[in-house]
Amino acid sequence: MAMNWRQTVVPDMFDNDIVPFWNGLKQHKFMLSRCRHCGAHYWPMALCPKHEDNTFDDMEWTPTSGRGKIFAWEVVHKVKTPAIEHELPYALVLVELDEGPIFATRLAGRSPPGLTIGLPVEIAYEDVPETGLTLPLFKLST
Ligand SMILES: [Zn+2]
Numbered sequence: 001m002a003m004n005w006r007q008t009v010v011p012d013m014f015d016n017d018i019v020p021f022w023n024g025l026k027q028h029k030f031m032l033s034r035c036r037h038c039g040a041h042y043w044p045m046a047l048c049p050k051h052e053d054n055t056f057d058d059m060e061w062t063p064t065s066g067r068g069k070i071f072a073w074e075v076v077h078k079v080k081t082p083a084i085e086h087e088l089p090y091a092l093v094l095v096e097l098d099e100g101p102i103f104a105t106r107l108a109g110r111s112p113p114g115l116t117i118g119l120p121v122e123i124a125y126e127d128v129p130e131t132g133l134t135l136p137l138f139k140l141s142t
Helices: 015-026 083-089
Strands: 028-034 059-064 067-076 089-097 104-105 120-128 133-138
Touching: 015 028, 015 059, 015 067, 015 133
Parallel strands: none
Antiparallel strands: 028 059, 067 089, 067 120, 089 104, 120 133
């Protein structure tokens, strides 16, 4: 039996500094790293370049809107993995989050028609009981 791709995303894959992001998802919160000084958000976690001598102590994980717009997209029509053929076509997207960072993800379900740059999207939490994780897919905003 082929494994569902969702079960291939496991906690062992994450660096320690990204664990708060995944813990937030479990609570259906979309967390980004934010600078305590100027409020700028970053993904993935990074030091804010606007201040000299910044350290990771100057950054904090904080819940955000989980909203943004399509920055770029691609619809996948063909795969070499039989286990996910039934999900075709699906859309891979770069989301420009309202807070600024670009987030790479996939739209939940089959790709809707009419995707365009600038279309508003929002987080679509997908719980995966087998791994205990929640995946940060996105969907078109209604
Ligand atoms: Zn800053």
